[in-house]
Amino acid sequence: GIQVEQSPPDLILQEGANSTLRCNFSDSVNNLQWFHQNPWGQLINLFYIPSGTKQNGRLSATTVATERYSLLYISSSQTTDSGVYFCAVMSNFGNEKLTFGTGTRLTIIP
Amino acid sequence: SAVISQKPSRDICQRGTSLTIQCQVDSQVTMMFWYRQQPGQSLTLIATANQGSEATYESGFVIDKFPISRPNLTFSTLTVSNMSPEDSSIYLCSARGDSNQPQHFGDGTRLSIL
Numbered sequence: 001g002i003q004v005e006q007s008p009p010d011l012i013l014q015e016g017a018n019s020t021l022r023c024n025f026s027d028s029v030n031n032l033q034w035f036h037q038n039p040w041g042q043l044i045n046l047f048y049i050p051s052g053t054k055q056n057g058r059l060s061a062t063t064v065a066t067e068r069y070s071l072l073y074i075s076s077s078q079t080t081d082s083g084v085y086f087c088a089v090m091s092n093f094g095n096e097k098l099t100f101g102t103g104t105r106l107t108i109i110p
Numbered sequence: 111s112a113v114i115s116q117k118p119s120r121d122i123c124q125r126g127t128s129l130t131i132q133c134q135v136d137s138q139v140t141m142m143f144w145y146r147q148q149p150g151q152s153l154t155l156i157a158t159a160n161q162g163s164e165a166t167y168e169s170g171f172v173i174d175k176f177p178i179s180r181p182n183l184t185f186s187t188l189t190v191s192n193m194s195p196e197d198s199s200i201y202l203c204s205a206r207g208d209s210n211q212p213q214h215f216g217d218g219t220r221l222s223i224l
Contacts, residue, residue, distance in 0.1 A: 033212055041200055041218050043153075045111070048212035086152065090209060096141065098204070098213050100153040 002027045002091040004101035012107045013077055021072040021104045023087030031090035031098065032063050034072050038083045046072070046085075077108045112137055116203050116216035123193055123223050130189045131219045133203030138183035143204040144176070147218070153202065159186040193223045 003026040013019055023032075034046040047054050047061040049070065054061055058078075063070040074081055087101040113136040123129055133142065142159040157165040157178055165178035180186040190197055200220050206213040 030209060031213070035215075041147075041220060043202065043215040043218070045212060045214060050210075088153075088213075096209055097155055097158070098143075099155070103152050 001095070002029070002089060002099050004087060004089055004099055006085075006087055006101040006104050008104060009102065010105045010107075012109065015077055015079060015108055015110050017077050017108075019074045019077060019106065021074070021085050021087075021106075023070040023072070023089075023101055025068050025070075025087075025089045025101075028068070028092040029065065029089040030092050032065075032070055033088045033098070034061055034070070035086045035088065036081075036083050037086060037103075043086075074106075077106075079108045079110055082106055082108045111212070112139055112205050112214045114203055114205055114214055114216035116219055118219055119217060120220040121222070123221065125194050125223055127193055128189055128191045129193065129221065130187050131201055131203070133186045133188070133205075133216055135184045135205045139205040140183075140207050141205065141213075142180055142186045143213075144178060144186070144188045145202045145204060145215075147200040147202065149199070156188070156201075190221065193221075195223045197221065198223045 005024045007022045032050045036044045049061045049063045051065045058075045060073045084103045088098045115134045144156040145153045147153045156171045157167040159180040161180050177189045200218040202218045203216040
């Protein structure tokens with residue numbers, strides 16, 4: 001099945017810093033989503049972005065499908081941004097399943 | 111976007127018992143799924159819940175341990191059977207329409223087995 005790797009695995013930043021999270025995948029995809037899992041375990045949809053670039057406030061994402069990677073940018077980090085960020089993809093090859101990456105644990109220090 | 115309600119939100123159970131988790135979606139959806147998240151890990155797909163027929167299980171998951179029902183296009187249940195401490199995890203229900211639409215998740219059921 002499709003492999004999804006995220007980097008870095010852990011990231012500790014000062015409040016106000018910017019960060020870039022990366023998601024690499026091993027096959028062509030027709031669905032890619034970014035999620036934020038908050039400290040209470042809730043999984044929040046950030047972006048549905050199988051290709052192109054999207055922005056939502058301090059967050060933006062870019063997927064370069066031909067090169068099989070996606071990036072999530074967080075600007076002016078706040079402590080509420082802490083948690084685990086997951087990339088999840090669905091392969092083009094018909095299995096209709098969303099496969100999750102390994103996650104990046106982000107800790108924002110006041 | 112679909113709103114997914116799961117209950118219970120958490121439970122503490124004795125080993126050897128079974129628990130059924132309910133998932134309700136506020137609109138009809140094509141696909142429903144159940145995921146497991148073990149402590150400190152990513153999410154792993156347990157099965158696809160098929161409306162009116164048996165669920166499709168992923169490798170490593172079996173119907174006897176995780177029976178699933180989906181009687182209609184908005185509701186599904188997952189039972190965790192004969193629980194052991196290794197079953198302590200967050201169980202998440204998920205749903206979407208067609209494959210070119212985003213997938214949404216419930217808030218999860220945090221299960222602890224003593």
